[in-house]
Amino acid sequence: MPSDASGTVLEHTRLGLSSPFSAGAQRLWSESWASLSRNEWLRGVRNRLKVLTELPAGWDGYGAPRISVETTLFALQILQDLWARRLPTPDISAMSSGGIMIEWESHGHELTIEIHGPYATRFLFERAGSDEEEVGTAGSDISQLQSYVAELARPVVVAAAA
Amino acid sequence: MSYGRGDTLMNNITDLPSFCAPPVDEVAIAVQFQGIDRFSLAYGTFYESVRERLPEFEEHDPIAIQFETFGRPRDQLPEFSLEAFSLRRGWYVSADGHKVVQLQPNRLVQNWRRQSGVGEYPRFPAVLTEFWNSFEALESVTRGLGLAMPEINQADVTYFNNIELFEGETYPEAFQRVFEWPSVGGLSGEANGFRLEPEACNLSFRARVFAPDAEAPCARLVATAEPSETEDGKKIVRFWLRFRGPPTHIDRDGLERFLLVGRVAIVKSFTDLTSKVCHTLWQRER
Numbered sequence: 001m002p003s004d005a006s007g008t009v010l011e012h013t014r015l016g017l018s019s020p021f022s023a024g025a026q027r028l029w030s031e032s033w034a035s036l037s038r039n040e041w042l043r044g045v046r047n048r049l050k051v052l053t054e055l056p057a058g059w060d061g062y063g064a065p066r067i068s069v070e071t072t073l074f075a076l077q078i079l080q081d082l083w084a085r086r087l088p089t090p091d092i093s094a095m096s097s098g099g100i101m102i103e104w105e106s107h108g109h110e111l112t113i114e115i116h117g118p119y120a121t122r123f124l125f126e127r128a129g130s131d132e133e134e135v136g137t138a139g140s141d142i143s144q145l146q147s148y149v150a151e152l153a154r155p156v157v158v159a160a161a162a
Numbered sequence: 163m164s165y166g167r168g169d170t171l172m173n174n175i176t177d178l179p180s181f182c183a184p185p186v187d188e189v190a191i192a193v194q195f196q197g198i199d200r201f202s203l204a205y206g207t208f209y210e211s212v213r214e215r216l217p218e219f220e221e222h223d224p225i226a227i228q229f230e231t232f233g234r235p236r237d238q239l240p241e242f243s244l245e246a247f248s249l250r251r252g253w254y255v256s257a258d259g260h261k262v263v264q265l266q267p268n269r270l271v272q273n274w275r276r277q278s279g280v281g282e283y284p285r286f287p288a289v290l291t292e293f294w295n296s297f298e299a300l301e302s303v304t305r306g307l308g309l310a311m312p313e314i315n316q317a318d319v320t321y322f323n324n325i326e327l328f329e330g331e332t333y334p335e336a337f338q339r340v341f342e343w344p345s346v347g348g349l350s351g352e353a354n355g356f357r358l359e360p361e362a363c364n365l366s367f368r369a370r371v372f373a374p375d376a377e378a379p380c381a382r383l384v385a386t387a388e389p390s391e392t393e394d395g396k397k398i399v400r401f402w403l404r405f406r407g408p409p410t411h412i413d414r415d416g417l418e419r420f421l422l423v424g425r426v427a428i429v430k431s432f433t434d435l436t437s438k439v440c441h442t443l444w445q446r447e448r
Contacts, residue, residue, distance in 0.1 A: 068196065068197055069197050069227065069268070070196055070197055070227060070268060070315065073227045073228075073229070074229050077228070077229045077231055078231065081231050081233055117196070117315075118196075118229055118315040118316070118408070119229070119315060119408050139408065140229075140230060140231050140232050140378070140379070140380075140407065140408050141231075141232050141233065141378040141379070142231050142232065142233040143232070143233040143234055145233070146233040146234050
């Protein structure tokens with residue numbers, strides 16, 4: 001389980017919302033993200049965020065608070081800023097702390113963003129082929145997150161047959 | 163209550179451009195905060211506390227929550243938002259209609275506005291004093307009701323200007339006069355026998371704001387000018403400028419400094435973007 005510089009565990013009990021579709025449609029859905037327009041991509045994440053705002057207090061059975069409107073809207077703002085062509089649709093889940101977790105896995109890289117409230121963001125990036133994890137926090141400046149997303153969204157280069 | 167550092171900053175603004183007859187139509191000072199639970203209890207109590215200076219009450223749809231974030235510069239793209247939540251926005255209005263406080267569970271706005279083009283702009287310090295009066299009233303109400311205190315996550319200052327067109331002037335001509343766009347006039351000329359006649363224009367300008375020696379931006383300044391009309395049908399260029407961001411320090415002192423920097427950024431940008439011809443018209447004194 002990864003932890004950040006302060007030793008805090010960067011993992012929480014959460015409610016998974018990995019896909020709005022049935023298991024049978026999951027494969028088709030995950031293959032189609034590359035062709036989604038910005039509007040389609042954002043409509044998908046917005047709908048999933050709306051589901052999170054409707055979770056009642058205590059949804060995890062352990063007294064989790066409701067996710068605030070501000071936290072949800074800040075998450076939506078971050079996702080709008082991070083969108084890039086070929087960026088997969090993220091997994092979005094509720095955290096027992098009242099935050100929102102956003103996760104991507106692409107090209108062997110993994111990016112996890114925790115949004116604990118407006119301008120209160122923590123992230124973990126695991127680069128493919130590297131044992132080192134990059135952990136940090138972000139306020140209003142999200143340029144570091146944009147750099148990670150650029151790696152997640154880079155086009156696949158297929159080597160030509162000899 | 164004294165806001166020492168802010169007062170000092172206010173007194174030190176001696177080089178700020180100033181106009182005797184500015185085209186200011188409305189000024190807004192706003193803070194956005196973490197939504198307060200059970201806020202519906204506060205509307206009536208807040209009304210009681212400000213009723214003497216703001217006796218009229220109206221109800222409106224809420225203002226959408228927005229956040230300024232900064233990364234690599236990117237194209238302006240349409241914003242997505244969640245559908246409106248079940249919020250109410252109360253308007254508390256002075257008897258003369260010039261002062262308005264807007265209140266919803268996550269936002270407080272202090273406005274000064276002209277009414278039908280009438281009213282002398284009382285200047286920013288007066289609007290700021292009104293803002294603090296309203297904010298203190300809100301704090302007192304939430305404390306008295308046992309609600310959470312407002313936790314500010316963003317603040318903004320906005321100036322709206324109505325710049326009237328001259329008799330017979332078109333909007334492109336007015337933009338050329340107000341903003342000194344030589345290319346607009348140039349487009350009226352001939353191009354290989356084809357005549358280009360400007361018929362519509364607007365201005366949109368965005369800038370990231372950096373504190374001295376800071377590497378990361380602290381706010382964003384947005385300026386927009388577009389053709390419009392007043393309620394009584396006068397043609398105007400509606401030119402508004404907004405300074406918005408998360409205050410680094412959300413105590414009173416830090417918030418006041420942030421708002422004052424916003425005012426300076428707006429006034430200087432307004433002066434830089436508009437023409438000397440208009441400055442004379444607006445009686446620039448400094």
